[in-house]
Amino acid sequence: SDPDLVARAAAAKAKLGDRLFVLGHHYQRDEVIRFADVTGDSFKLAQQAAARPEAEYIVFCGVHFMAESADILTSDAQRVILPDLAAGCSMADMATAEQVERCWERLEDLGIAERVVPVSYMNSSADIKAFTGRHGGTICTSSNAQRALEWAFDKGEQVLFLPDQHLGRNTAVRDLGYSLEDCVVYNPHRPDGGLTDEELRSAKMILWRGHCSVHGRFTPECVDEVRERVPGVNVLVHPECRHEVVEKADYVGSTERIITLLNEAEPGSAWAIGTELNLVKRLAAQHPDKQIVFLDKSVCYCSTMNRIDLPHLVWTLEALAEGRVPNVIEVDSDTAHYARVALEQMLALP
Ligand code: 13P
Ligand code: SF4
Numbered sequence: 001s002d003p004d005l006v007a008r009a010a011a012a013k014a015k016l017g018d019r020l021f022v023l024g025h026h027y028q029r030d031e032v033i034r035f036a037d038v039t040g041d042s043f044k045l046a047q048q049a050a051a052r053p054e055a056e057y058i059v060f061c062g063v064h065f066m067a068e069s070a071d072i073l074t075s076d077a078q079r080v081i082l083p084d085l086a087a088g089c090s091m092a093d094m095a096t097a098e099q100v101e102r103c104w105e106r107l108e109d110l111g112i113a114e115r116v117v118p119v120s121y122m123n124s125s126a127d128i129k130a131f132t133g134r135h136g137g138t139i140c141t142s143s144n145a146q147r148a149l150e151w152a153f154d155k156g157e158q159v160l161f162l163p164d165q166h167l168g169r170n171t172a173v174r175d176l177g178y179s180l181e182d183c184v185v186y187n188p189h190r191p192d193g194g195l196t197d198e199e200l201r202s203a204k205m206i207l208w209r210g211h212c213s214v215h216g217r218f219t220p221e222c223v224d225e226v227r228e229r230v231p232g233v234n235v236l237v238h239p240e241c242r243h244e245v246v247e248k249a250d251y252v253g254s255t256e257r258i259i260t261l262l263n264e265a266e267p268g269s270a271w272a273i274g275t276e277l278n279l280v281k282r283l284a285a286q287h288p289d290k291q292i293v294f295l296d297k298s299v300c301y302c303s304t305m306n307r308i309d310l311p312h313l314v315w316t317l318e319a320l321a322e323g324r325v326p327n328v329i330e331v332d333s334d335t336a337h338y339a340r341v342a343l344e345q346m347l348a349l350p
Pocket of ligand 2: 027063088089090214304305
């Protein structure tokens with residue numbers, strides 16, 4: 001990366017001192033992640049958001065829904081800043097508040113809403129999190145989805161899982177022992193969700209029809225191909241991958257879990273990783289004693305995570321150092337209240 005930009009980012013960061021707290025998700029570029037005070041998966045970053053109450057500015061190097069969650073979990077005096085406002089998430093955009101309300105009305109009309117507990121993936125808008133809090137549900141991330149579902153099934157008989165069908169299905173089937181037939185997929189683009197009354201009544205898991213465009217690119221053929229190419233390889237994938245891919249893998253885990261597994265891996269072992277490419281490249285560089293390859297043959301970055309680049313970070317930090325506060329992410333107080341209920345429920349999961 002441009003040495004001049006690196007020096008400018010470092011100078012602005014030094015000038016801001018303790019007034020600034022920089023959080024970075026593992027999928028961020030190397031040129032950005034080097035300036036993060038804390039790096040993590042979405043769960044760790046949600047936990048850490050409130051770790052520096054004295055910091056006036058929290059610069060979130062990640063995507064919009066993460067910055068919203070940080071705003072919800074921190075004090076009103078703290079400002080959360082997203083270096084590029086176009087850093088969204090296509091999965092989060094797959095569930096709008098209107099669509100989810102329509103789905104809930106259908107469940108109410110059927111007389112089953114009382115026994116359905118909403119569980120929403122962190123990768124959702126603040127509106128969806130607020131819906132979840134209003135209806136007694138919880139947020140989850142890929143590192144606590146099992147505990148979130150166990151909690152929800154203790155509380156109710158059915159789960160409405162938003163918006164990632166793959167994380168919902170993989171967790172229900174792999175970790176809780178439900179069958180694929182226990183899961184149905186609600187299509188928000190169909191007036192009836194594409195499901196009959198009977199299907200909705202009898203399902204254990206009502207999965208929203210959303211997915212991650214990055215993890216959705218891994219196929220079972222990628223797993224077969226890498227096993228042929230790299231004998232003895234361990235295949236490790238993120239639970240946002242399709243069920244057929246997860247079924248063929250040796251290990252499944254959130255980004256933080258992937259990092260831990262590789263730290264614990266034997267020197268000389270071979271690993272094919274099915275998650276975002278910035279992280280996989282960084283892991284390969286950090287573990288020269290292991291063979292770490294990307295599960296797909298094509299390039300697979302998250303384009304919105306990648307929007308946060310060094311020029312955007314420099315622009316943000318220099319503005320803050322000069323007393324201007326750009327790109328503030330602020331969730332309105334009513335939405336924030338109910339979204340916090342659902343986020344705090346997640347943080348309190350056993
Ligand atoms: P985790 O951070 O929970 O591993 O999720 C990955 C992801 O897709 C974030 O957008
Ligand atoms: Fe969204 Fe997938 Fe990118 Fe994560 S990796 S921010 S889920 S599109």
